[in-house]
Amino acid sequence: MDADAVIVGAGPVGLFLAAELRLGGIRPLVLERLAEPATERKARGIGVLATEALTRRGLGPRLAEAHEEGERDFARDHGSPLGHFANIHKLLPDNERPRTHIWQPDLEQLLAGHADALGVPVRRAHRVTAIESAVDGVTAIVETPQGEQRIGAAYLVGCDGGRGKVRSLAGFGFPGTSPLLRTLAGQVQFAGPVPPAGRYADGTFMHGGSMAGVTELARDGEPDGPVTPAELAAAIQRVTGDEVAVAEVRNSRRFTDQARQADDYRRGRVLLAGDAAHVHSPSGGQGLNLGLLDAANLGWKLAAVVRGDLPEALLDSYFRERGPAGAAVLRNTRAQSALLAPGPHVDALREIVAELMDLPEANRYFSDLLSGVDHRYEFPYPAEEPVGLHSPDRSLVDDDGQVSRLSDHTRTGRGVLVLDPENRDLAALATKRVEVVPVTNTESFLLRPDGVIAWTGGEAELKTALDAWFG
Ligand SMILES: Cc1cc2nc3c(=O)[nH]c(=O)nc-3n(C[C@H](O)[C@H](O)[C@H](O)COP(=O)(O)OP(=O)(O)OC[C@H]3O[C@@H](n4cnc5c(N)ncnc54)[C@H](O)[C@@H]3O)c2cc1C
Known part of the structure; x- marks a missing residue:
C-alpha cells in the first residue's frame, strides 16, 4: 500500500479531507491532475458550517482576513451586502454564526498550506484514469509525466468535482434533474452603453462592478469552454433586446442548474465527497459548505476505521448523515431556479417571497435553509436536540x-x-x-x-x- 487513503482531486474538499485524515493519524495521498493550482474564481464564499469547521482547525484568523476583501467584492458585484435567496437580497446576517466571503483560489491556497503543515503529500500532474477495487484495497491507475503508475491504498475517495471520473468508474448512480436555466458570466468590459440590470421577459441580466452575467432557459447543445465576447453579447441582446458591444470577457464561466446526487457515497472501499457526490446550481453559494462538511464528516470516521478503533460499518453513517444534507441543498436550489425562471407568473411569486422575507421568522427560515445550521443528523441511538446538530463556537x-x-x-x-x-x-x-x-x-x-x-x-x-x- 502506498497510502491508507488516496484522495483524487486537490480541490478544496480533497485538501480539507486529506488534512482531516492526517489529523486522525493515518496516511493520505492526494493525486491532482493539474500541474498548478486552479485560479478560476468560482465560489466566493463558504457558509456558516464550513466557516466553523475550518475555525475548529485553527484557520479562523486567516478566514477573517480574507473575509474583508470578499465581503467588499460581494457587495459590489451583487449590489447589496445582504445574503440572497434566488437573487432576492434580503437575508440578514447572523452575527453569532457568521459565514465567510473568500474567493475559491484563496481558500484553496489556505487549505493547501494547512494540509502541507500537517505533512499531507500532494502529487500534481497525476491524473487518475482507472481504478481497480479488491476486497482489501483499491488501486488507482495514474497518468503522470513519468508515465503510468499504479498507486494502492486501503481506501480511495473521489473528490474530483462534478465532472469527475471516480463516480462512474466505481459504478455510482447519479440521478437528478436536467438543467432548467443556463448562465453565462464573467468580468466584462463593455464598449458602449449597458442596459439596466434586472429581470426581463426572457431572462435576467446581472451587472455590478466588473461582473456581468445573463441567465436564460437552458437549451440543448450548449457549447463548452470559455465564453466569447460575441456569445455573451448575443445572450444579453436576446434577454434585454438591446444591442451591446462586449470588448472583453475575463474569468468567464458557464454553468447550469442541473441538480444530481450520487445514489450512495460509498461502494466498498471507494467513497465520494464534494461536487463528485452532488451538483446543483450555485444559487446561494452552498457547494463548498456542503462539500467541506462532507470532508469534516468523513475524515475522522475513515481515520478511525483505518486505525482499527471502530468497525467499517461506521462508514455507513457517512451517507446516512450527509445524504439528506445534500438532498436538502438540491431541494432549495431547485426552488431557487423556479424563482429565477423568466415569466410574469414567476415575477408575481418573487414579489410574494420577497414580502415574506420581510417577516423576521421567514427571514431566519431562509437563512437557515441556506446555512444548514438546523439540519440534524439521524443518530443510531435515541437523543433529543441539540444532539445531532453542529455546535457553534462558544x-x-x-x-x-x-x-x-x-x-x-x-x-x-x-x-x-x-x-x-x-x-x-x-x-x-x-x-x-x-x-x-x-x-x-x-x-x-x-x-x-x-x-x-x-x-x-x-x-x-x-x-x-x-x-x-x-x-
Ligand atoms: C460560477 C460558480 C460559482 C460558485 N459559487 C459558489 C459560492 O459562492 N459558494 C460555494 O460554496 N460554492 C460555489 N460554487 C460551487 C463550488 O465552486 C464547488 O462546490 C467547489 O469547487 C467543489 O469543490 P470540490 O473540491 O468538490 O471540487 P473541485 O473544486 O471541482 O475540485 C476537483 C479537483 O479534482 C481534480 N480532478 C478532476 N479529475 C481528476 C482526475 N481524474 N485525477 C486527478 N484529479 C482530478 C480537478 O482538477 C480539481 O482540482 C460555485 C460554482 C460555480 C461554477
Whole structure:
C-alpha cells in the first residue's frame, strides 16, 4: 500500500479531507491532475458550517482576513451586502454564526498550506484514469509525466468535482434533474452603453462592478469552454433586446442548474465527497459548505476505521448523515431556479417571497435553509436536540475563571467532552481520542471531531455515545 487513503482531486474538499485524515493519524495521498493550482474564481464564499469547521482547525484568523476583501467584492458585484435567496437580497446576517466571503483560489491556497503543515503529500500532474477495487484495497491507475503508475491504498475517495471520473468508474448512480436555466458570466468590459440590470421577459441580466452575467432557459447543445465576447453579447441582446458591444470577457464561466446526487457515497472501499457526490446550481453559494462538511464528516470516521478503533460499518453513517444534507441543498436550489425562471407568473411569486422575507421568522427560515445550521443528523441511538446538530463556537470558562473558545480545544481533531461541575466524574469514561474540558458556564456535552453534538444527559447515554463514535 502506498497510502491508507488516496484522495483524487486537490480541490478544496480533497485538501480539507486529506488534512482531516492526517489529523486522525493515518496516511493520505492526494493525486491532482493539474500541474498548478486552479485560479478560476468560482465560489466566493463558504457558509456558516464550513466557516466553523475550518475555525475548529485553527484557520479562523486567516478566514477573517480574507473575509474583508470578499465581503467588499460581494457587495459590489451583487449590489447589496445582504445574503440572497434566488437573487432576492434580503437575508440578514447572523452575527453569532457568521459565514465567510473568500474567493475559491484563496481558500484553496489556505487549505493547501494547512494540509502541507500537517505533512499531507500532494502529487500534481497525476491524473487518475482507472481504478481497480479488491476486497482489501483499491488501486488507482495514474497518468503522470513519468508515465503510468499504479498507486494502492486501503481506501480511495473521489473528490474530483462534478465532472469527475471516480463516480462512474466505481459504478455510482447519479440521478437528478436536467438543467432548467443556463448562465453565462464573467468580468466584462463593455464598449458602449449597458442596459439596466434586472429581470426581463426572457431572462435576467446581472451587472455590478466588473461582473456581468445573463441567465436564460437552458437549451440543448450548449457549447463548452470559455465564453466569447460575441456569445455573451448575443445572450444579453436576446434577454434585454438591446444591442451591446462586449470588448472583453475575463474569468468567464458557464454553468447550469442541473441538480444530481450520487445514489450512495460509498461502494466498498471507494467513497465520494464534494461536487463528485452532488451538483446543483450555485444559487446561494452552498457547494463548498456542503462539500467541506462532507470532508469534516468523513475524515475522522475513515481515520478511525483505518486505525482499527471502530468497525467499517461506521462508514455507513457517512451517507446516512450527509445524504439528506445534500438532498436538502438540491431541494432549495431547485426552488431557487423556479424563482429565477423568466415569466410574469414567476415575477408575481418573487414579489410574494420577497414580502415574506420581510417577516423576521421567514427571514431566519431562509437563512437557515441556506446555512444548514438546523439540519440534524439521524443518530443510531435515541437523543433529543441539540444532539445531532453542529455546535457553534462558544466561550468556555474553567474553574479558575480562565476563558477559552471551544475551537481552542478542537485543533487536534479529537472529540471534546465538556463537563460541568456536577459531571466531573464522567471524565473517567473518555478515551484517548477525547479531550476533557472542565467548565463552569455551560451544561455538559460531547462534541464529535466534526463539531456535531453527540451527547447531553446522563452517564448511560454518554457510554452509548462514546461507544458509537470513539470505540
Ligand atoms: C460560477 C460558480 C460559482 C460558485 N459559487 C459558489 C459560492 O459562492 N459558494 C460555494 O460554496 N460554492 C460555489 N460554487 C460551487 C463550488 O465552486 C464547488 O462546490 C467547489 O469547487 C467543489 O469543490 P470540490 O473540491 O468538490 O471540487 P473541485 O473544486 O471541482 O475540485 C476537483 C479537483 O479534482 C481534480 N480532478 C478532476 N479529475 C481528476 C482526475 N481524474 N485525477 C486527478 N484529479 C482530478 C480537478 O482538477 C480539481 O482540482 C460555485 C460554482 C460555480 C461554477
